[in-house]
Amino acid sequence: MNNDAFDYLLNYAWDNKIGYELTRQLTPDSPSAAYPEEKLVIINMNWPNEKELPFQLAHEITHVTNGDDTQSKLYYHTTYKGKYGVEHKANIGGIELLVPYHFAEIEPESADVDQFIDAYAIPQYLRDYVIKETRDFYKIGE
Amino acid sequence: MNLNIFVGQKIKHLRESHSMTQDELADKLDTTRQTISRYETGDRKTNQDTLFQLGKIFNVSINYFFPKENDMEKHDQEVSLDDAFDKNALFTYQGKKIPDEDLEVIKRILESRRDK
Numbered sequence: 001m002n003n004d005a006f007d008y009l010l011n012y013a014w015d016n017k018i019g020y021e022l023t024r025q026l027t028p029d030s031p032s033a034a035y036p037e038e039k040l041v042i043i044n045m046n047w048p049n050e051k052e053l054p055f056q057l058a059h060e061i062t063h064v065t066n067g068d069d070t071q072s073k074l075y076y077h078t079t080y081k082g083k084y085g086v087e088h089k090a091n092i093g094g095i096e097l098l099v100p101y102h103f104a105e106i107e108p109e110s111a112d113v114d115q116f117i118d119a120y121a122i123p124q125y126l127r128d129y130v131i132k133e134t135r136d137f138y139k140i141g142e
Numbered sequence: 143m144n145l146n147i148f149v150g151q152k153i154k155h156l157r158e159s160h161s162m163t164q165d166e167l168a169d170k171l172d173t174t175r176q177t178i179s180r181y182e183t184g185d186r187k188t189n190q191d192t193l194f195q196l197g198k199i200f201n202v203s204i205n206y207f208f209p210k211e212n213d214m215e216k217h218d219q220e221v222s223l224d225d226a227f228d229k230n231a232l233f234t235y236q237g238k239k240i241p242d243e244d245l246e247v248i249k250r251i252l253e254s255r256r257d258k
Contacts, residue, residue: 021251025159028151029209030244031235035252042251046155056235063233087237 001050002119008101009057013041018064020057032056034063034090051121055094062093092129095122099133108138145208147184149193152207154182156200170199206243 013020019040026044032053033042041060047053068086102116113130116122122130157167157178164178171178171192180186188196188207197204232248234240240248 023247023251025247026244027155027241029148030241030247031238033235033240033248034233035231036233037231038252040252042248048151059235060233068233069231086233090233 001053005054005098005101005120006057009054009061009097012097013057013061016061016065018061032060034060034068036064036066036068039064049121051119055098055120055122058094058097059090061097062090066090066093091123091126092133095126095129095133099130099137103134103137111138144184146187148209149188149207150182150184153178153188153196156196156202157182160200167199171195202243 010020017039019038021040021042022045023042024045026046028044028046028048030044030046032044032047034040035042041057041064043053043057043060045053047056063086066086066089068090098120099116102119103111111134113127113134116134117124117127117130157164164175164182168175168178177186181188181192193204193207196202197206232252
């Protein structure tokens with residue numbers, strides 16, 4: 001796992017008054033979770049693929065910062081699956097958190113989107129969003 | 143994931159959550175530490191007698207050791223989740239269900255936060 005990225009995200013959570021529980025009490029197939037009402041994220045440190053943990057943390061933090069609530073979950077989750085769902089929005093928010101961190105010290109010509117995807121085990125179907133976010137990041141940086 | 147590895151991770155998780163060493167578990171199963179180690183890495187397949195004994199030692203059902211696939215179990219989990227967490231207020235990663243055996247752990251975490 002990229003421990004520096006994980007620490008960066010924990011600091012981000014702390015700065016934004018988001019509580020976190022990093023637990024080893026859950027079974028390996030238990031998902032990490034967010035409880036936006038309580039501004040809390042729960043990360044399952046027993047998850048089999050450790051590489052995924054920073055992205056999971058970023059994803060769960062986004063649920064809290066987006067203020068996802070019961071209504072949005074019921075509405076989006078049951079009516080709009082796919083790109084309009086709250087889970088999808090949390091994925092995009094997770095990418096938006098990780099891209100500026102990851103590419104901060106990398107020159108644009110050396111930026112490797114696939115290396116980024118691999119480093120955090122980001123699902124391949126999100127590749128287009130990673131590319132978009134990376135492009136946006138370097139434009140802002142100019 | 144390979145089923146042997148999945149079962150092995152469950153055994154390891156149970157053993158560690160009971161603060162038990164591989165040697166101690168080996169004693170209870172009348173086998174060697176090496177065998178326990180191979181079960182946990184998935185190198186060796188556990189037979190039904192061993193799983194039955196493990197279930198008794200850790201007080202879990204034999205289903206605990208296997209992935210949950212069927213709809214009936216998913217349905218049961220949804221009901222439990224609703225009861226435990228104020229109806230859908232908890233978001234799980236990519237909408238994945240929390241296994242039954244972990245609901246209590248999550249509930250305890252939430253309760254302990256509320257007490258603070």
